[in-house]
Amino acid sequence: MHSQFDQRINRMGTYCTQWDYIKDRFGVNDLLPFSISDMDFQSPPEILKALKERTDHGVFGYTRWNHTDYKSSITYWYETRFSSKIEMDWIVYSPSVIYSIARLIEILTSESDHIVMQTPAYDAFFPLVSEMKRKLVTNPLLYKDGRYEIDFSDLEQKLSNPKAKVLLLCNPHNPTGRLWTKQELKRIVDLCNQYGVKVISDDIHMDITYNNRTYIPLTSVTDDVQNIFICSSASKTFNTPGLGGSYSIIPNEEIRERFLQLLKYRDGLSSANIFGEIAVMEAYRHAGYWVDELCSYLYNNMKIIKEYIDQELPTLHFTIPESTYLAWIDCTGLLKTQKELQQALVNIGKVGIMPGDVYGEDRGVFLRMNIGCPQSKLLEGLDRLKRSILSLSNS
Incomplete structure (x- = not known):
């Protein structure tokens, strides 16, 4: 059966990071990219129609975000998708998730305070913490039989340090695709409360989940939400990062006011992009059905990778993740270095797949492959991966 997601759309020449600026990441241009996490799919028709109507209007003046239409669409989404009650007052606009995290770290901590974080981790977290002159303290995830778990005894040890002020969580987790359970989240919140540590949670991948699993916001696992800060966006889900804009959920009124002050008065960023808004x-109001279709298409892509790797590349190990459109592939069995693997991918396979050490995983050789693309592109990418791997085993 033909799916809307099967359509291959040429993105070259649109100034897009993944296709037009491959060289930035891989040193050469002529690769098939599976790198930065946006998708090769068109956004839902509801978004395209509304943007076209707005474009036809032709006047693009200054825009407000602080109104019921915007904020209630977010509370509606949390209620209908995750059975989670978010107060409208808690919601603030932000230009990006990374901006929100940076400002919250600035507000909640001082220089040389500890920021605790699970690794491997989203690569942008590392320079962010370092630029802000905070100390990054890693809580490496336990890796066993292709699955990652939180090392809670190590986490408690790191949180109990008086200098630990923030746990920077990723829920669901990028790059491993773990979707934290209610029990895990509750344990995290309990430990943070015990040691007076605040939790900043990057939940941008929240909508892409598989096998009837559902993302749980941290605010749903505790009654005391004053030390919880959720940073998220619709951009990952609906493939609109180029339109700008994200939001944060900040139940603590004092911190929320401080955040808005920095956003508006110091950084001059409080005027939203009308298209993003x-x-x-x-x-959030009209495209829930589209997300359901997207998730089933992406899950099928994951199954294709699993079958392909099991049959064609048995030295590699791949477990279908619980969430995200990122395939985290264990290539340790090749007995090659990350560098050797990358050289083969770039020079032999002509394929751009992100190396695992970028995400701070140094206990093996991994690849992070973005599978948010039509099946035909994915199959082509897997064939290129195979060509690269075969060249390594013959060398």
Whole structure:
């Protein structure tokens, strides 16, 4: 059966990071990319229609985000998708998730304070913490039989240090695709409360989940939400990162006011992009069905990778993740270095797949492959991966 997601759309020449600027990441241009996490799919028709109507209007003046239409679309999404009650007052606009995390770290901590974080981790977290002159303290995830778990005894040890002020969580987890359970989240919150540590949670991958599993926001596992800060966006889900805009959920009124002060008065960033704003409202109000179809298409892509690797590349190990459109592939069995593997991918297979050490995973050789693409592109990428791997075993 033909799916809307099967359509291959040429993204070259659109100034897009993944296709037009491959050289930045891999040193050469002529690769088939599976790198930065946006998708090769068109956004839902509801978004395209609303943006076209707005474009036809032709006046693009200054825009407000602080109104019921915008904020209630977000509370509606949390209630209908995750059975989670978010107060409208808690919601603040932000230009990006990384901006929100940076400002919250600035507000909640001082220089040389400890920021605790599970690794491997989203690569942008490392320079962020370092630029802010905070000390990054890693809580490496336990890796066993292709699955990652939180090392809670190590986590408690790191949180109990008086200098630990923030746990920077990723829920669901990028790059491993773990979707933290209610028990795990509750344990995290209990430990943080015990040691007076605040939790900043990057939940941008929250909508892409598989096998009837559902993302749980941290605010749903505790009654005391004053030390919880959720940073998220509709951009990952609906493929609209180029439209700008994200939001944070900040139940603590004092911190929320401080955040808005920095956003508006110091950084001059409180005026929203009208297209980003419209995209959120349309998507969250009317495109839930599209996300369901997307998740089933992406899950099928994951199954294709699993079968391909098991049959064609048995030295590699791949477990289908619980969430995200990122395939985290264990290539340790090749007995090659990350560098050797990358050289083969770039020079032999002509394929751009992110190396695992970028995400701070140094206990083996891994690849992070973005599978948010039509099946035909994925199959082509897997064949290129195979060509690269075969060249290594013959060398």
